[in-house]
Amino acid sequence: MTVESALRRTPLYQTHVEAGAKMVPFAGWEMPVQYDGIKEEHIAVRTHAGIFDVSHMGQIEVEGPGSLAFLQRAVTNDISKIEIGGAQYSLLLNDEAGVIDDLFVYRLGHDRYLVITNAGNHPADIARLGQIARDFDVYVRDASANYVMLAVQGPNARRILERTLHLDLPPRMRVGARQIGRRPAIVCGTGYTGEDGVELLIDPEIAPAIWTELIDAGVVPCGLGARDTLRLEVCFHLHGNDLTGETDPISAGLGWACAESTGFIGSDQVAVLRANGTDEKLAPFLIEGSGIARQGNPVMLDGEVVGEVTSGTFSPSLEKGIGMAYLRPDLSEPGTELEIDVRGKRRAARVSSKPLYAKEK
Secondary structure, three states, X not given: OOHHHHOEOOOOHHHHHHOOOEEEEEOOEEXXXXXXXXXXXXXXXXXXXXXXXXXXXXXXXXEOOOHHHHHHHHEOOOHHHOOOOEEEEEEEEOOOOOEEEEEEEEEEEOOEEEEEEOHHHHHHHHHHHHHHHOOOOOEEEEOHHHOEEEEEEOOOHHHHHHHHHOOOOOOXXXXXXXXXXXXXXXXXXXOOOOOOEEEEEEOHHHHXXXXXXXXXXXXXXXXXXXXXXXXXXXXXOOEOOOEOOOXXXXXXXXXXHOOHHHOOOOHHHHHXXXXXXXXXXXXXXXXXXXXXXXXXXXXXXXOEEEEEEEEEEEEOOOOEEEEEEEEOHHHOOOOOEEEEEEOOEEEEEEEOXXXXXXXXX
């Protein structure tokens, strides 16, 4: 079996190919990285509206009388704070408080939740949650085959969706059951771009028609390349880059998503790290001149390696190189001047504040 034949494809694969998308392997899937160009798609999302096929992401249904107690033990945030129809960002940790995955948890009913996972981590997430679930009165089901997931993002995204699909859209960080194409759907007021918009979980059978209808309404098709530049401009983490099984939430700047009082797995270790501090801290940076840093590039100060780039790209909005890196805590303050070794050439860089890009108000 070749690598290509082993890759999974979403129900929109043929639609992407026919539209001229450049397809690449990503997390075990064959996905569109771009259509007309990463910069063009990025700017379309910042100024208008773009649509992404994110069906490679996983969906896990959690249901039963023990759902709340189970999720409080399994993930880091305080699930009791999610109202019915609410959404919350959280983390799934290993026994050493390393990040197995970062997740979104949606509360669909009194004892019914939907957990969204990252594509490459989905099998490990299912296994981990299934193991924890043995101690609770709860059902944990892989529901990934039930949905195509579309992210429609940008300042005009909601207006176009309301007009085209005749939807009543939930506000930011809310979720609701709807009908799309006369089929049950879940509409989530979340996204990974820093722009307003929603994520749609729809019936796979109608997905190509809905995709085409939104494109015809003026939404720009976008690939994973633009999704990465958009998320990095607003300093959203990417598991496998900024988060790994060896990364703790405090070093990653995600202590706000951890509520140790709930007793989640790894909570004792997180509490110690929060109290005592960590040896490194994730910080955003800007390249001062030319050059684009990439994952793994060493960060230097006075000829000494003081950190490593986890994510790096060219920012179409800022028109310069940007990224994030783990640094010594004393070097992670905004304004700190550093150098990054980019393919053997030192590039001047400066630690900045989050987000790297923010809309003018």
